Amino acid sequence: MFSExxxxxxxxxxxxxxxxxxxxxxxxxxxxxxxxVMRKLDSTLAEDHPARAIWAFLEGLDLTAFYAAIQAVDGxxxxxxxxxxxxxxxxxxxTSEGIGSAHELARxxxxxxxxxxxRGGVPINYHMLSDFRTAHGEALDELLSQILAAMxxxxxxxxxxxxxxxxxxxxxxxxxxxxxxKTLREFLREAQEQVExxxxxxxxxxxxxxxxxxxxxxxAARERVERIxxxxxxxPLVREVKETEEQKEEARVSTTDPExxxxxxxxxxxxxxxxxxxxxxxxxxxxxxxxxxxRGNDSGEASPMEKKVEERCGKxxxxxLVDGSFASLEEVKKITEVGVTIYAPTRVxxxxxxEPSRPxxxxxxxxxxxxxxxxxxxxxxxxxxxxSTSECVNAQxxxxxxxxxxxxxxxxxxxxxxxMVAITHNLLRWMALAS
Numbered sequence: 103m104f105s106e107x108x109x110x111x112x113x114x115x116x117x118x119x120x121x122x123x124x125x126x127x128x129x130x131x132x133x134x135x136x137x138x139v140m141r142k143l144d145s146t147l148a149e150d151h152p153a154r155a156i157w158a159f160l161e162g163l164d165l166t167a168f169y170a171a172i173q174a175v176d177g178x179x180x181x182x183x184x185x186x187x188x189x190x191x192x193x194x195x196x197t198s199e200g201i202g203s204a205h206e207l208a209r210x211x212x213x214x215x216x217x218x219x220x221r222g223g224v225p226i227n228y229h230m231l232s233d234f235r236t237a238h239g240e241a242l243d244e245l246l247s248q249i250l251a252a253m254x255x256x257x258x259x260x261x262x263x264x265x266x267x268x269x270x271x272x273x274x275x276x277x278x279x280x281x282x283x284k285t286l287r288e289f290l291r292e293a294q295e296q297v298e299x300x301x302x303x304x305x306x307x308x309x310x311x312x313x314x315x316x317x318x319x320x321x322a323a324r325e326r327v328e329r330i331x332x333x334x335x336x337x338p339l340v341r342e343v344k345e346t347e348e349q350k351e352e353a354r355v356s357t358t359d360p361e362x363x364x365x366x367x368x369x370x371x372x373x374x375x376x377x378x379x380x381x382x383x384x385x386x387x388x389x390x391x392x393x394x395x396x397r398g399n400d401s402g403e404a405s406p407m408e409k410k411v412e413e414r415c416g417k418x419x420x421x422x423l424v425d426g427s428f429a430s431l432e433e434v435k436k437i438t439e440v441g442v443t444i445y446a447p448t449r450v451x452x453x454x455x456x457e458p459s460r461p462x463x464x465x466x467x468x469x470x471x472x473x474x475x476x477x478x479x480x481x482x483x484x485x486x487x488x489x490s491t492s493e494c495v496n497a498q499x500x501x502x503x504x505x506x507x508x509x510x511x512x513x514x515x516x517x518x519x520x521x522m523v524a525i526t527h528n529l530l531r532w533m534a535l536a537s
Contacts, residue, residue, distance in 0.1 A: 143215075143218060143219050143222065143223070144219070146215040146218070146219060147215060147216060147219045151216060151219075152195065152198065152216075153191075153195050153216040153217075153219055153220050154219075155533055156191055156194050156195050156198070156220075156529060157191050157220065159529055159532065159533070160187055160190060160191055160194075161187075163245065163248055163249070163252075164248060165186065165187055165190065165241075165245070167238070167240065167241035167244050167245075168186035168187070168190060168238055168241045169186055170241075171237070172186075184224045184225050184226065184230060185224055186234070186238075188220060188221060188222060188224050189226075189230070189231065189234045190234075191220045192207060192211065192217060192220050192221060192226075192231070193207070193231070193234070193235060193522055194522070194525065194526045194529065195216065195217070195220055196210070196217075197503055197504075197522055197523055197526040198502075198503070198526050198530060200501075200502060200503055200504030201504065202503075202504055202505065202509055202519065203509060204228040204229075204231040204232035204235070205228045207228070207231050208226060208227055208228035208231055211226045235518055235519070235522060236510065236515050236518050238518075239514065239517065239518050239521070242518060242521040242522060242525065243521060245525055246389075246392070246414070246521060246524055246525050246528070247414045247415075249525060249528050249529065249532070250388070250390060250414060250415055250528070251415075251416070252532075253386070253388060253528070253532055253535075254415060254416075256536070258386055258388070258532065258535045258536065259383050259385075259386050259388050259390070259415075260383065260385055260386075261383055261390065261411075261415060261417055261418075261419045261420065262383075262384070262385060262419075262420045262421065263383070263384040263385070263419065263420060263421040263422075263423060263484070263487060264381050264382065264383055264384065264390060264391075264408075264411060264419035264421070264422055264423065265381070265382050265384050265422075265423040265424070265487065265488045265491040265492045266379065266380065266381045266382075266391070266403075266404060266407050266408075266422070266423070266424050266428065266492065267379075267380060267400075267424075267425065267488070267492035267493070267496060268377045268378065268379050268380075268395075268400040268403065268427075269377070269378050269380065269496045269499065269500070270365050270366075270367055270368070270375045270376070270377050270378075270398060271375055271376055271377075271378055271505055271506065271507065271508055271516075272367070272373055272374070272375050272506065272507040272508065273356075273359050273362035273373075273374040273375050273376055273507075273508055273511070274358075274359060274507065274508050274509055274510065274511050275356045275358040275359040275362050275374045275511065276358075276374070277364070277373065277374060279356040279357050279358045279359070279374075280354035280355060280356050280357075280364070280374070281333070281354055281355065281356075281357055282351075282352065282353070282354055283334065283337050283353070286330055286333050286334050286337070286355065286357070287334070289330050289357065290327065290330045290331065290334065293323060293326045293327045293330055294327055296323045296326075297320070297323045297324055297327060300316070300319055300320045300323055301320070303316065304316060304320070329357055329358065329360065330357055332360040332361075333355040333356065333357050333360040334355075335360070336355045336360045336361065337353060337355050340353045340354070340355055340363070341353045343397075356374060358511065359374065359511040359512065361376075361396050361511075361512055361513050362374040362375065362376060362396060362511070363375070363376075363396045363397065363398065365377065365398035366398060375398070376394050376395070376396055376508060376513065376516050377394070377395050377396065377397060377398055377400070378392070378393070378394050378499075378505075378516075378520050379391070379392065379393040379394070379395065379400070379403055379407055380392060380492065380495060380496065380499070380520075380524075381407050381408075381410075381411050382491050382492055382495050384423070384487045384488075384490075384491045386531060386535060387491060387494065387495060387531060388527075388528050388531050388532075389495065389524040389527055389528055390411050390414065390415055391407050391410050391411040391414065392517070392520050392521060392524050393406075393407060393410070393517070393520075394513050394516045394517045394520055395513070396513060399427065400424075400425075400427040400428050401427060401428065401430050401433075402430065402432075402433065403428060404422065404424050404428040404429070404433045404437060404444075405433050405436040405437050408422055408437055408440070408442060409440075412440075418440060418441060418442055419442055420442070420443065421442070421443045421444075421445055421484065422437055422442050422443065422444045422445065423444075423445045423446070423484070423485060423487060423488040423491075423492075424444070424445075424446045424488070425446065425447070425488065426446060426447045426449060428446060429444070429446030429447065429448075429449075431465070431466075431469050434446070434468060434469050434472045435466050435468045435469060438468035438471070438472065439468065443475075444472060445475075445476065445481055445484055445485045445488070446472070446476070446485075447476065447485070448472070448473055448476050448477075460473070461473065495527070498527065499523055499527070503523050503526065503527070505519065505520075505523055
């Protein structure tokens with residue numbers, strides 16, 4: 103007789119019960135085991151890694167200015183300082199990756215091979231990184247000039263044409279921090295009273311507050327007094343640009359970043375910001391001039407920047423390209439007088455007939471020549487280089503280097519950030535042009 107059990111084919115079709123976690127046989131992570139990992143930092147980075155290229159370029163530059171303030175020297179007691187070249191290399195590579203936070207950079211120095219390679223095992227913390235960026239303004243400015251001199255010697259930068267444009271960058275403050283003078287004076291009185299109260303508490307210490315906490319409170323109170331005093335000092339400058347008495351009375355200044363101003367941003371909104379000025383060589387797209395101002399209007403900024411470019415590079419640009427916001431008649435005259443040909447759109451007066459090139463009463467010979475020049479097709483073709491240069495570089499500054507909002511307050515510190523971006527950009531352009 104045949105057995106009544108099912109055939110093998112039928113058995114294989116029966117559903118297999120789901121495996122429960124306690125039944126599964128898996129390799130589980132064991133994190134308390136000791137591992138012997140032997141490797142050198144140099145083996146963690148590919149030979150063609152950008153971090154190596156940045157370091158190689160730094161080794162060929164004179165970084166003497168970054169070492170001037172170091173007091174730890176041979177023959178004198180004291181702990182050695184962290185090598186400024188390592189700090190500079192870390193910031194340049196971080197900027198090329200769109201990282202502008204000292205906290206984030208310090209974290210990457212612990213976790214990311216490229217940053218660990220640049221660090222090379224030297225002591226690093228975010229305070230050190232932040233202080234380095236803001237304490238070497240003159241050295242960074244000198245380094246930018248040094249890089250441009252080397253690129254011009256190698257005929258990578260010609261200054262045949264230079265384009266200038268402004269870009270508004272969000273400030274590290276909010277609209278609610280802007281106060282009228284009356285409110286600022288009330289805040290100042292309260293802050294000064296706080297400083298005096300904390301000073302009295304120091305003489306009669308509270309057992310529940312440590313000396314370190316007490317010192318931190320006093321420092322915070324003093325800093326608040328300083329910021330409010332700076333805000334009051336900025337008030338006359340803010341009122342100066344107001345047109346009516348009512349506007350002057352309503353003028354406001356930020357208590358957190360007194361030098362910031364509310365500006366119209368590219369999206370049409372109004373927010374606290376600073377305006378960075380960038381001059382770029384059109385052929386190489388190398389940045390040849392930088393600046394930071396707290397005015398949303400670029401008027402009057404062309405001739406000062408052209409002078410800075412000439413001083414930094416040792417020669418004047420051949421042509422200077424700016425948009426209509428720069429091209430006041432006085433600026434046209436100043437730039438032309440130093441032997442530079444300016445290219446900027448002429449303005450057509452509303453309701454006025456006639457060609458924009460037609461001389462107007464009061465025009466100087468320099469302005470007349472500019473009007474005639476800008477009516478030609480050749481000048482219009484040359485002017486097109488402004489958009490393809492400045493707007494491209496501005497986009498890289500914002501998107502590639504991550505400068506959408508300043509993490510530092512005050513024009514002087516913000517300039518340090520812009521200088522770091524310009525140096526990084528120029529080093530990358532140097533690599534690309536020399537390859």
